[in-house]
Amino acid sequence: MRNTVAEELQRRCGVRVRVDELLARYTSFHIGGPADLLCEPRSEGELLCVLAAARELSLPVQVIGWGTNLLVRDGGVRGLVVRIGPEFADVRVEGLCIAAQAGARLQDLCNLAAESSLSGLEFAVGIPGTLGGGLVMNAGAYEGCLADVVIEVRAATPEGTCRAVPPAECGFGYRTSAFRQVGLVLTGGTLQLADGDSREIRARHEGIRARRRAAQPLNLPSAGSVFQRPPGDYAGRLIEAAGLKGMRIGGAAISGKHANFIVNVGNATALDVLALVDLVRTRVRETQGVRLEPELIVIGEDPT
Numbered sequence: 001m002r003n004t005v006a007e008e009l010q011r012r013c014g015v016r017v018r019v020d021e022l023l024a025r026y027t028s029f030h031i032g033g034p035a036d037l038l039c040e041p042r043s044e045g046e047l048l049c050v051l052a053a054a055r056e057l058s059l060p061v062q063v064i065g066w067g068t069n070l071l072v073r074d075g076g077v078r079g080l081v082v083r084i085g086p087e088f089a090d091v092r093v094e095g096l097c098i099a100a101q102a103g104a105r106l107q108d109l110c111n112l113a114a115e116s117s118l119s120g121l122e123f124a125v126g127i128p129g130t131l132g133g134g135l136v137m138n139a140g141a142y143e144g145c146l147a148d149v150v151i152e153v154r155a156a157t158p159e160g161t162c163r164a165v166p167p168a169e170c171g172f173g174y175r176t177s178a179f180r181q182v183g184l185v186l187t188g189g190t191l192q193l194a195d196g197d198s199r200e201i202r203a204r205h206e207g208i209r210a211r212r213r214a215a216q217p218l219n220l221p222s223a224g225s226v227f228q229r230p231p232g233d234y235a236g237r238l239i240e241a242a243g244l245k246g247m248r249i250g251g252a253a254i255s256g257k258h259a260n261f262i263v264n265v266g267n268a269t270a271l272d273v274l275a276l277v278d279l280v281r282t283r284v285r286e287t288q289g290v291r292l293e294p295e296l297i298v299i300g301e302d303p304t
Helices: 002-013 044-056 106-115 131-137 198-215 235-241 270-288
Strands: 017-022 034-039 061-064 070-072 077-083 091-094 097-101 150-156 162-165 185-192 222-225 252-254 261-264 297-299
Touching (some): 002 034, 070 270, 091 106, 131 185, 252 270, 261 270
Antiparallel strands (some): 017 034, 150 185, 252 261
C-alpha cells in the first residue's frame, strides 16, 4: 500500500518519495523511527502539488525542516513526512532585505548579511536549522529574535495554495508563533535589515560563536535548549540547582556543560530523552517551585 501511494505521489508531482525512511537521519539528535513516506520538494510548485495530492489521498502530513529542535519518537511517523531541505533554499538580497525560501539555513543567511553589510541578524549566528523552522519557533538568542526583523512570511495551505502572511498575523511570542497551531506550511520569508559595516558584523559574529563554544555542548548530538527560559531565571540554572547536571537515562544525558541541553551520548532513544524531560520537570517543580515548559518539539509514535 505504501509503495502504491509513493508511486502515485511521484507520478502526480514529480518528486521522489522514500518508503519507511528512518527519521534519525534527519534530526540533529540522531534519534527517531521511520516515516511511512518521506519526500523533499525542490520548489514551491512541487510543495503545493504534494500538499494538494496528500489531501486528495487522505494522507496525514507532517512537515519538518533540518530537525534541529525536534525529537521523533521511536515508532516513527505515520503518513507523509515533507522535509523542507537544502534544495528548497533560494536566497536573494533586495536592498536592505533578504528574501529566502524556508529551507535556507539561518547560518547561511547570517553569512550573506555580513557579506552584504546588512546588520540586524547577528543574534542568529550559531542557531542551527532553517528559516522556516526558525519562524515557526520565533528562534532567537542574545536579546534578538526573528520576529524583530521579519516583514513577510509566505505559507502554503493544505489545499495547495500559497499566500503572504504579514507579521501581525504570525502570532509571534517567546519561542512560538501561530504557525505551531494553524495548518500552514511555511515556504519562505523576507527579513528587513539595516546598513552596517561588514567587518563590525563579522566581529560580532565571532564574539557570539565564542560564547556558544564556551557554554554549549556542541560536540554531541542534541536538539539545542530543551526548555524555555522561565521568567526572571534560566532553565539551566534551575536544573543544575536541582542536582540533575550529568544525570543519565539510557543513552541520553543532561549535559555537564549546559544543563538545559540533553545530549545523545550513545544510541539514545526518544524514550530515554522523554524520561529525562519528565524527570527534570518533576524535580525542578519540587525543589525550585518552577514549572519548566519544553521548547523541544516532539512528533511521532512510541513503538508498538
